[in-house]
Amino acid sequence: MSSRPELRVDDEHGFIRFFKSLPVVNDDTVRIFDRGDWYTAHGEDANFIARTVYKTTSVVRQLGKSDHTGLPSVTMTITVFRQFLREALFKLGKRVEIWSSTGGRMNWKIVKQASPGNLQDVEDELGGQFEAAPMIIAVKFSAKASEARTVGVCFADASVRELGVSEFLDNDLYSNFEALLIQLGVRECLIQADKADKDKDPELTKLKQIIDNCGVAISERSAGDFGVKDIEQDLTRLLKDERAASLLPQTDLKLAMGSAAALIKYLGVLQDPSNFGQYQLYQHDLSQYMKLDAAALKALNLMPGARDGAKTMSVYGLLNHCKTAVGSRLLSQWLKQPLMSKDEIEKRQILVEAFVNDTELRQIMQEEHLRSVPDLYRLAKRFQRKKANLEDVVRAYQVIIRLPGFLGTLEGVMDETYRDPLDAAYTTKLRELSDSLGKLQEMVETTVDLDALDNHEFIIKPEFDDSLRIIRKKLDRLRTDMDREFYDAANDLGQEREKKIFLENHKVHGWCMRLTRTEAGCIRNKSKYQECSTQKNGVYFTTKTLQGLRREFDQLSQNYNRTQSSLVSEVVGVAASYCPVLEKLGGVLAHLDVIVSFAHCSVHAPTSYVRPKIHPRGEGQTILREARHPCMEMQDDIQFITNDVELTRDKSAFLIITGPNMGGKSTYIRQIGVISLMAQIGCFVPCSEAELTIFDSILARVGASDSQLKGVSTFMAEMLETANILKSATAESLIIIDELGRGTSTYDGFGLAWAISEHIVKEIGCFALFATHFHELTALADQYPQVTNLHVTAHISGTEGNKSSEDQKREVTLLYKVEPGICDQSFGIHVAELVRFPDKVVRMAKRKADELEDFTTKHDASLGLEYSKEDVEQGSAMLKAILVRWKEQVQDGEMTKEEMVSKLKELVAADAKLLANPFFKSVKAL
DSSP, X not given: OTTSOOOOOTTHHHHHHHHHHSXXXXXXXXXXXXXXXXXXXXXXXXXXXXXXXXXXXXGOEEESSOTTTSEEEEEEEHHHHHHHHHIIIIISOOEEEEEEEOSSTTOEEEEEEEBTTBOGGGHHHHTTOOSSOOEEEXXXXXXXXXXXXXXXXXXXETTSSEEEEEEEEEOTTOHHHHHHHHHHTEEEEEEEOOTTTTTTOHHHHHHHHXXXXXXXEEEEEOGGGGOOTTHHHHHHHHBSOOSOGGGSGGGGOHHHHHHHHHHHHHHXXXXXXXXXXXXXXXXXXXXXXXXXXXXXXXXXXXSOOTTOOSGGGSXXXXXXXXXXXXXXXXXXXXXXXOBOOHHHHHHHHHHHHHHHHOHHHHHHIIIIIGGGOOOHXXXXXXXXXXXXXXXXXXXXXXXXXXXXXXXXXHHTOOOHHHHHHHIIIIIHHHHHHHHHTHHHHHHHHHHBOGGGGGGTOOOBOGGGOHHHHHHHHHHHHHHHHHHHHHHHHHHHHTOOBTTTEEEEEETTTEEEEEEOTTTGGGGTTOTTOEEEEEETTEEEEEOHHHHHHHHHHHHHHHHHHHHHHHHHHHHHHHHHTTHHHHHHHHHHHHHHHHHHHHHHHHHHSSSOOBOOEEEOTTOSOEEEEEEOOTTGGGSTTOOOOOEEXXXXXXXXXXXXXXXXXXXXXXXHHHHHHHHHHHHHTTOOBSSSEEEEEOOSEXXXXXXOTTTGGGTOOHHHHHHHHHHHXXXXXXXXXXXXXXXXXXXXXXXXXXXXXXXXXXXXXXXXXXXXXXXXXXXXXXXXXXXXXXXXXXXXXXXXXXXXXXXXXGGOOEEEEEEEEEEESOOOSOOHHHHHHHTTOOHHHHHHHHHHHHHHHHHHHHHHHHTTOOOOHXXXXXXXXXXXXHHHHHHHHHTTSOSOHHHHHHHHHHHHHTOHHHHHOHHHHHHHHO
């Protein structure tokens, strides 16, 4: 912490008065003050930064008189500030205001604002280090008393000049809205929340809970921001479309237009005239992509989590071998937007296959071509915002001159099967873009001094202007003189040039010499040489002659820059007109990058992936041979056990998997979800053979580990997620349930698991996978032919001897193999042995388990509660009939609660057959 800047403020009391006069902002906003080459934060923000970045409050200093009346303050270097910015915006969902003093000492103003969905002002500070486009969305809804709600949204990536809108019906759990948040990878959501009623509105509370579950930052805006009075006028100014905005079909979506008004105001796009006539408006169709909810995102480990160690712990980390920033961001988008069209999926598959089968093509693309592509979207944005300089022009030029290389490699593909798909996806588009950019290439080669790039100088050619030519001649002469001085010094000191002694243009000291640290002693005690500084790579020093030459050189360089500035502006202005072409090029190269990355993963997996056969939506079956979990097989020291999967409509649509903990149930059902998703983004899959139907959604219910932190019980979280599944699923969905009903009593838990399973089988009729500890659930297979029982296997070996059966040591070996049928015994205590529980505890557990089993049997027998499978079926049917009759008699709502209960008792008492049924007696006894 020694490098932390010292807290020094010119007028401490004046600043404290100013700071305390600032309006109070909500807890989500942090104010930072720019002090030139360091930053400060004050008050609660200082304590927050101390805890977040420095991990200790000992760095907090008091500005002012004493600890009691002073202002808590903390300082940050530029590096620490940037680290904080990333943490605050990407992980903590904070908004940041950066204040700067303009003119007078207390003339502080907000110069930059940033939030998780709007990074425009701080893109340079972040250095483009974000794995996905920072999407921001505004939402407006109308909830009527009926089940259906209408939701209108407008969304944008603030770095691209596009606005997307959508309006759709939703259920009371806002499942479609949740799917949209996931599909778009939203980072921030604007909602209408008026102080007066925001705490009372249950719909708003529900909406906020969903947004929070998806890890999205919430920004509350007033109702006025969502007004549509001026929206048509605003859109007419922003859009490229020549027609009046009132003629666009999207303007009929009133809720979406209200959201658009709020988003346009929040992003301040109308305050920048360069945006006028540059935007496009498009309508997002929610149904064109597979729907994923927040639970599925976690269950399938799609995106990296905060605690993930290895890169391959998430599907994104596993598949991301992209060489470009634009490619990585597109991969993130594809993972959240799996395709629903068989044709579109197969278009991607054939491209992946081309790069899988042609090793040379894949390697040249990755190592030679894609590696050198900059972030073209960010580059175009710099031109659009008039922040670009000659270096940016050169970066664009360096991509253009590499396009013939891309084209040559693609045109060299000899296999006719892949020639047309590659032409359609890349070659034709790249050729057109290369032709469009030809004039820009010519202009750069005519005007920019490309030879000077070796010295990291970005300058206009001296031949382009007489004044520049004169200055350049003088600069070249000075360089020759400096080289001569350098040679003389090297000879005088007896050091070998470019090996022990160097002439360099240092960013602080300008032109000076450097000796390696081992050789630095040779200039000590020699008055001719003056040390400038000692750094890791050596000692910088100069001579009086070199200093004089350097001063003259700097002066002339400044003159050169001043003289060329108008020419630079012209060149940058011309390059800026190519922004749309550069953005299109970025899109084509990003697509290529992701496809090559898929091919790389498919080839370099421990066992190569295969191209799956895709059936149309709602048709066909899902059959996977020797399926593996792609992330799990990459973990160190894992010999992955493969398993087959068969999901067919009439005989194995609903799989119930039983077996010991740690036996691989969770891995088995999750890998099916991951493989389905990989297939629908066009990637190859970790199987030896695969055919899959297209799913419209993957809905999951697995674990509720972090729910308690949010004040939601495990059981409540379970029920909310399951309710969402039952309301969202269609016959074309894939449902994954890993344990259900653990958060309540065994009887209630089993009852719920049975009822939910039966509803999925009878009412929804989609493919589903249910891993459970309730062995009784396997009886479903006797009633429904489409239910199949599977179990994960374990081998138990006993050491027979003279010991009593209680003390026998039994070894459990988990085989991770999934076999047909029911798991015939419970392994809980054996797993405890496996992890070396103390013997005494294991023996006690066995004794208690036997006692409980014995007690249950005796208890049932004492009550006369022995019953067969037929008794269960008959008793259930009779009880259901009674309940249906009771419902018909009480549904007019005129009876009190007591009268309704009395009516039910009456009906039961009158049914002698039911009262005699042994299963019904057991239910009554409970």
